[in-house]
Amino acid sequence: MKKPVILVGSLLICLAFASCLKDHLNKLTPIPVTTSNLASKWTLVNDTTTTSFWGIWGGRAPVGSNYIGQPGDYYTFTSYGKLYIHQNTTIDTQTYKLGHDTVWIRTAYIDGETNQVDSTYNPWYIITSLTSDKCTLTSFFITPETTYNSVINLSR
Secondary structure, X not given: OHHHHHHHHHHHHHHHHHXXXXXXXXXXXXXXXXXXXXXXXXXXXXXXXXXXXXXXXXXXXXXXXXXXXXXXXXXXXXXXXXXEEEEOOEEEEEEEEEEOOEEEEEEEEEOOOOOOEEXXXXXXXXXXXXXXXXXXXXXXXXXXXXXXXXXXXXXX
């Protein structure tokens, strides 16, 4: 009689463990990057930015910063193409669209021929990881003398 009880008990323990493991794996499994999977209010966990120098500033040591998200910091992606950002004291609204794993942000510029303000979408963030409860955005910008590399971690 002891063997069936031990066997059934062991089986129940294994099933419970497998169920917990399945829940954990579902949260870590990447999901497709779609507007419906991204559209949500995300809490800002941290924003790590490294500034490197080149050109006439070449040879200077890179400068890094890591902003830890505070209560009230968020990135909200809407289903209708708006991105609302609150980070520290900065509040921003952007218009975005998705292309595969890239968030394209609409930016304004002045047309050199007409001197009129125009706009276009530019690749702003690469979604390097997206699960049901975590999102990692990376960005890389280059200027005439610096490069900026950022990694933004978000959670729900």
